[in-house]
Amino acid sequence: MHREGRGFLLSPIAGDDDRGGEKSPPFSARNQGFAFAETGGSLPPMFPVTRPETWGGGEIPPFASKPGGTLSPLVSRREGREFLPSPVFVAGDRGGEKSPLFSAHFGVPNIVMSLNSSFVASSCDPRYALKHLVSPHQRLINSNLPHGKCTPFLVTRNQTFRVYCDSQTKEMQIRKFSPILESMLLSGNGIIPSKEWKTVPDIWRTSAEKFGDRVALVDPYHDPPTNMTYKQLEQEILNFSEGLRVVGLKPEEKIALFADNSCRWLVADQGIMATGAINVVRGSRSSVEELFQIYNHSESVALVVDDPVLYSRISETFRARATVRFVILLWGEKSSIKDVAAAEIPVYSYNEITSLGHESHTALVHSEDARKQYIYETISSDDVATLVYTSGTTGNPKGVMLTHENLLHQITNLWDIVPAVPGDRFLSLLPPWHAYERACEYFIFTHGTEQVYTTIKNLKEDLQRYQPNYLISVPLVYETLYRGIQKQFNTSSAARKLVALLFLRFSLAYMEAKRIYEGKCLTKDPEQPSLLVSLFDWFWARITAAILWPLHMLAKKIVYSKIHSAIGISKAGISGGGSLPSHVDKFFEAIEIKVQNGYGLTESSPVVAARRPNCNVLGSIGHPIKHTEIKVVDAETDKVLPYGSKGIVKARGPQVMKGYYKNPLATKQVLDENGWLNTGDIGWICPHHSVGRSRNARGVIVLEGRAKDTIVLSTGENVEPSEIEEAALRSSLIQQIVVIGQDQRRLAAIIVPNKEDILSEAKRLSKVDSDASEISKETMTSLFHEELRKWTSECSFQIGPILVVNEPFTIDGGLMTPTMKIRRDKVVSQFKEQIDNLYK
Template structure:
């Protein structure tokens, strides 16, 4: 089990700069549980807007004073209906202000919530309800309830609360209320204070992840409070700053960030994939919590706009981008923040500073003519975008640095509440996931022997600190495998640390592809390099026990069709026969499919170039056979997680015959 820490230990284990930055959180340092924070927050920020959902009908706007009232009312309603301290309540819902009210209402009542999104598969949700032993169920709406109702008879569920205002169905065996009814009961019932300690279980977070059956990570109030305190030493929002919320709010990364940002008096605005481009421009957020896939989407949108410009303007844009790339790389060396040159000599730093000075006028011109317009698409007020939940491709990191939008990459897992490392704005070492946050230890060990490795050598990443979970719920075997007797948690990630203790990740231990020649291939860095190609939208490497690695590629059809036009070709897709075609436009063009030689040759050139240009390229990194597939990996088809990571085992199973075929 993990080592015990007191909040005071978190505060004492800080750098001087972090301690200064953390002064504003002094009032929170003596709290024992997360719910205790909200009355203090309401007292401090009162009529400031806490939660805003512009897409709800009618729009929802909740101040801090109103938020704490609603949380306590929800909690009192649960207590009046018999929910006891320590009991589990399943919370199955997606992003909304009512989710946050329910989440903190359940904890305020002294109960433990087991959370998941309403879009998850029914069997997974039923497993969570059963495994957690929940007696109460809070669901997003009637549709979600109806999905689960036929099997609830087999479970311990006695009470159901709809977060919608739909009329609850009559049921002989279950007590069912809607949100308004529960809040009315709470308004007429006095909230009974519940004694909770830092080690009291707060929530069960079930890891769907990319492999295997869900496991319930047990997170305590200490785990969650550590995140609020430690993140306050890394980022310092101002009262009233806008934060755009798009990730699943029940996911630990978004959830902990919400707790932290709300503890600072920020206004959280809920958005979605359909509305985010408009909301960025309308609300002009200061912070966005995101995953790499969202940043890739913004990048691709910008690249699309660039490709639509006249040829001479495209050349000018590419010229500025090329100059600016040289400028930021020189700046990194001058500042001692280059991952490829961690210990530059005085002469190297001086030369880099001179180069940056020489390039700055052209970079500034590019900023005025090109990059400022890109910044406008993000609202123009971004202080930082926080990226987590997956590896950030190098070209995405470089691009946002060029255009002047700062990305702070972080690292962690569900089991670590989640943040263990983060890049600071005063030490933003691109290519790394930053230094450990307060009271967090990192150890790199040999994956086989578990012996510690020297600084700079790659191995398995072990983590220890106050944010490490208590264990997996009702799964002591999995807990023992994940956390050793000294409290070190096995992250399953591979990486190395710099002399300054920045963590650099190189892949997942479980994702490693072993070729027949014994070489180990980490797919993520190679996949990230390939994504630089404008014609590759998604890619997953395969090749376990083969002579070379192969790839499944989802092409960017829009970019591919545009390329085909420049070659006087018409790209014919399998479903085009069912569409109305502009025959005149394609009559004089050669018809080609994605399987045609010219298209295959294009992708071969793209793969070879991007892989060979990757730092640290080895001959075994070369991608051999590949297959273009037209169905994107998505949440809807089960091939991506809710945080937009590819579920490799699902893709492998779905395309098993194709994979076997390309290696035949």
């Protein structure tokens, strides 16, 4: 910057309003300056100064000096404040009593700026913290470095920094780290880390300080069973992270984490992130080919696997076709590995990694020489934290790049949906690498809750044993609970069954009236009802609810209390990862177990909308979560549609992915230049009414299926199969159903029967002998047609031919995703020949 014919050297601690001049405290120079102020006092990029150089007409700039000489006086005072000198100096300078940058008394090593737009400020006095004087757009390292220490101070969101010591050599390693998580390591240098989280691993230091001796997690089904407090969990993550560095994992490298739900998965996941590396996640039930393609496409360098069984299954393929630096077993012993040839690759047990990490971390904390081996570099919030591959990756893998910032958005904004408090208990049974389970786990651990790991097999027992406050799961789990309760009703004595079903009808009617007078009903009609009609509607609903309320309360005491004691869920069940059937939604509302439906995608980390505890509008996915925008657009023109109109749902917010890894074309197809993510879902937004049944439902989002699932009949008509499937699943005879009919004249269905229920129904109707143990497919088909006519009568389209399949669709069979959604395309492909025969 020039003023009055002079050039002034800018110190980076100038206030945002400083424009220089002879009275400006950061300036003191008569010759040409080196760095000039821009608008607002921000700094342009700087670069290392390694020797005195000519500047502006051959002059030596005032900051240059010879080793042992003095530097020009760049420190000044104003209004009683002392300002730090500019960081621009000669690399060979070792200070001296007249040097404003260094003092020989302290023996401080020289520090040189890195090649990026961050900068280094230096002082011998730790009082110069500067955190109130720096422009918010700048990064700062406070090099209060007596005794030869090089210590990072403060991190902001956009760029990384490095600190270089004079003892640095080319052999020194870059150590990426989370300043908050590793504050123990840095505390010896007087560092007070920022309280603002920049990376996901930052949360563990905060939680350990707040909830130290509280139980964080319980893992009863692994060997050994594990209970871990918040302090112990933080230490395990630190040890695992450091162990990974010891065995050679470097920052920004990818490492595959192929494992299932357990406490050690969480430790490994966070340990990897804390090194600055990127984890590439998948479950152990995926095929060998799918795991290999993910490993290969992601350019992973090493493997963390669930146990020796999985490693033995994949080792031959990986040895022959991939380069694997090392393997870590989360559970089990190395001696259990069956493939002898697999010994060519170094294999470590979980305990070996944490032990190596503990030893190394202890040495770093207590040894200054050990710390000097590294160049310290912070993990940025914009760094990729994980690659999550979308379902059905074989042949065309799409790795979703989620950054620390994406995941932190979820951690800091889900409390409005799940107002967890310390001591609340959650059951965890979903795949931990799935974005839904993962975001929820990170979130709950910032609030001092307890997580209990369970399985589908043990869910019923664990619900009663642990009495969770919350259950975070997928619609299929709530459907399973619903069916179990219905089965108990149906197998009770005739009198008990009659009483239970009668009470349930009263409660369903009571809740419907309650929704009307509370204004929590859905409507597509953009026209607001008249005030008079609304008042009458409200009055009638109030009277109806008042009449039914005593019966509902009696049912709650006699019937529902037993259900509550059996399944817990005292605060709420959170459903996500798929569409929650309306009959299941209404059932849990009637028995007063709150179920809140949410919505998101892997590409959005995942949550973009959810029903709130105080605005739980049935049939919807609620409002967008904080800092998130949602719009509905026309599929052809991309124009925003009015409220109540059905179209493609798009979302925008800080949680939206960075893109698909190595796939810019696929990224461009779903993510536009303005940051809008095309979800591929069809939906509408409830109109804004100030009176009437939907006055408190305005702005909620309703989904009606996937655009890619829409069936186009040969007649040109479009059919959303999810509506028909949801209605059909109300039948106790149907376990699974897929509606088909693309390019055909009419719809058909592939149905998996509930064998016990359909056999009982056939006996009741005398379609088989009373002692029969099986039922023919012809009889099944006849019963299914009757059930479909009963339950889908209100749907716009009816089912024609039916294909009965005896074996259920499963994850292991490749026909369901890990979150238990049916892979429609895979089912159609597998039964293509039988489907063709249906239409002949």
